Amino acid sequence: MIRVVAFDLDDTLWHVDPVIIRAEQRLAEWLSTTLPGIRYERELAVQIRQDLVSADPGLAHRLTDLRQAVITQVIIRHQVDPVEASRLAGAAMAKFLAWRNEVDFFEGVLETIENLAADYQLGAITNGNANIRQTGLDRHFSFAFSAEEVGAPKPEPDLFHHALAHTGCEPQEMVYVGDDPVKDVDAANRVGLRTIWLRNDRRPGPAETTPDLIIDRIGELPDALEKLRR
Template sequence: MPSIRLITLDLDDTLWPCMPVIQAAEEALYAWLESRAPRLTQAEDIASMRQHRHEIMERRPEIAHDLGMVRRLSLVELLDRHGHDAGIVDAALALFLENRCRVEPYADVLPSLQSLSRRYALVSVTNGNSNVEVTPLKGLFQHSISAAEAGAAKPHPAMFERALALTDCRPDQCLHVGDDPWLDVEAARQAGLSAAWINRMGKTWPKELAEPAVTITSMDELIAWLEESDNGL
């Protein structure tokens, strides 16, 4: 394997648990709307609002990668449908994003990234809309790229290509780390990168995919593998 200079990392379910954070953020937004848009919350629950966003993604596939835009359009439509002023959308989205970024990284993540950041360029790449710079991991990444910024979500190669361009690295100098076999591992390989599958939950690797370069259950194991592979650590 060529010497690794760049490590790209997925965020949700790779560096922190995702669903508890999303659920808490949606609950906080819904509680906020109950006092400011009561007709909306009387007619809609969290599940129906989520379904409405999915419908927008189907209607508007050109923006489906931009989850912030999808959420904005959905709120505007629902507020209008139930007779409320859409002028509260900015405040609503700010509240949601504040809660969306209240993540708690897995215990192995912070010390491992601190170690890796001294030896590699680290770039986060996410299909989500969390801002890593307002999390406990702030300052550890040279760049952070979202699907909204890149113009496409994984498995499209846009985020990987941007990470390579920003760090002046070749694909064979980059290792991607992520939890999803298709959106992370296979997508990275299709873009010419090596890929590590972080399998924290004991999932089974899809039979139809070639095995990843390495399977790990924690970031500590990634460091150990890099040391054994003599990739520059």
């Protein structure tokens, strides 16, 4: 019996790289408009990010805190006092999160999710900081757990345990759908979930376990779930 279908978000329901690149461009524009003379350069941001994570490794999966800290440091380097820099970085981060959630769903995602919602409880389990409300997924998703809320990113089991506790279902009653052979398929298999690997254009990865089923497009999901139910 399958009761719950949980999804990875980035690169499972949309391509994430174009979303982040576009959001970073808009962030740079917003900063230069808000604080004339400021330049948000990618190389500098990457360097600051590395320094911050070296000093506090726990920041690595707290993506929102990390990015806001990077923005703060970039602004401080433009001779803005730290309190004002922090305030501006907070405003910038709110903008960034809105842009980061302007995703282009893969073909068939919204129709498929709408159909599945009639038969299954649906939710999200993500290492990233996409938001089901801002993406509109909360129309059909009843839960979402992110690494920054829970404290440990996949492939650690914590996110899956949270979803199991929230839904009150047994591991074999939950199917996890994701694109990453290690962080999604291996990680969910180890917790005892059923797994469907959304292969997209990827070659098979160096995964230690095998998914119950492989699909190439999200539109194949309803049939795949029917197969798992038999």
